[in-house]
Amino acid sequence: MHGTVSLVRSDGDQIRPDLLELLACPKCRAALTQGSGGLRCTGCAAPYEIKQGIPVLVPDDVNTVHLEEEQNLALMMKSRAHHPEEQFNLGQWSLSKREFWAMVRSVATDSPPKRFANIGCGFDPSCAEFERLGHTFVNLDLVFDMLAHLKKDCGAASCVNGDVNRIPLQTGAFDYVVSIDLIHHECERLPELLASFRDLLKPKGILFLEDPNAWGLFQMAKSIFMPRFAYRSLRSAYHTLKRSAHRPADYEFPTNVWRVMAMLRELGFEDIKCYPHTAYPTVSERSHRIYRALSGSEYVRKYHNYHYMLSAVRS
Ligand SMILES: [Zn+2]
Structure with a gap:
């Protein structure tokens, strides 16, 4: 240390x-x-x-509806760990995380000390491993309680409470920027958001990105072929009928892997890679068997998985 x-x-x-x-x-x-x-x-x-011990750098003009939504989501994620019917799904979520970090480790093999920023970290304890290796690992989230837990339960050294729309971190200061399941929460302002990730990176720094894919096998019928407003109202009606503990907010929408790759190219990233992975959360075990039957193809695992995983180098 x-x-x-x-x-x-x-x-x-x-x-x-x-x-x-x-x-x-x-x-x-x-x-x-x-x-x-x-x-x-x-x-x-x-x-x-x-x-x-956590700097609170949330701007005064933060979107409070958005903040409340993220706090509810954090609570929901914690409570669902105790539901037996969620176990298969949760297993898939954690497999997805493991695959993501394995991808990061396969690329970020440089010797320490390097600087990581995990933007919208949630309760991801992966920081501990990188800190043990001597890296600096900054966890940024809008929800203070997530960071307080991360600090208390995992000994996270560097937690910052802030808004992804005004990232309170120095430009050009990081070797690696990580963003898991975040950008679809800001689907209306993807180019600005991805540009702000780029600006955090040093030249030749690497962005690691995972997000729900509009072209995922079981979601493309809705998120690609249905008009967005229709999808949103159906989604909202479904969650009302089901009395869901949490319903996706209107500002959330799966992102399109090819569109995001094209945006990254436009923003000056190079060596943009998409990685295959096997976890497919949010579907029933039956649908999952269908996915497994089709996922012998690397193309399906890269571009039609629930999530896509990318790395991109700032030029
Ligand atoms: Zn100032």
Whole structure:
């Protein structure tokens, strides 16, 4: 671990200098300084709180409907771990995560120390492994409680509470940017979002992306061929009838793997790769058998999986 750890006060109102230098004001993007009362922007002088060792860099104009939605989603994800009928599905979700991180490890084999940013990290404990290897791994999420758990349960050293629409991290500071299941939450502003990921990366830094695929085997009939407004109203009616604990918000919509690859090319990424993987969550075991029968084809596993997984190098 870094020598700076010993300098941290135990009351958790200070953050490590190596994290501080990676932070930026969400309003004006200037660097932040640390004082006894928390953080302050060196540009616009906006003050920011440090809560339980976590800098709170959520801008005042954050979309509160959106924030509430994400908090509900976080609660729902935690509660469903206890439902027996969810076990098959949850197994697929965790397999999907394992496959994603195996892909990251297969590419990001450089010797430490490297800097990772996991944007919209949720409760993903993968940071622990990379920190053990000597990397810096910044977890960013809009939901504070997820980060507090990550810090408490996994010892995550670098957690930042912030909004993906105004990422409070320094530009050009990261070797790797990770985004899992996030960009479909901002499906109306994909080019801006992907550009902000690019800007976080150093030249030759790599973006690792996973997202629900509009061209997934069991979702393309709805997400590609049905008009979006019709899909949204049907989806909403379905969840009302089913009295679902959580219904997808209107701003969520699966993204199109080919469109995202084309956007990344336009944004100046190169060496864009799509990876095959086997997990297919959200479907019944019966549909899953159909998927397995078809998934002998690498093409299906790459482009018609529930998720697609990409890596792309900033030129
Ligand atoms: Zn500022």
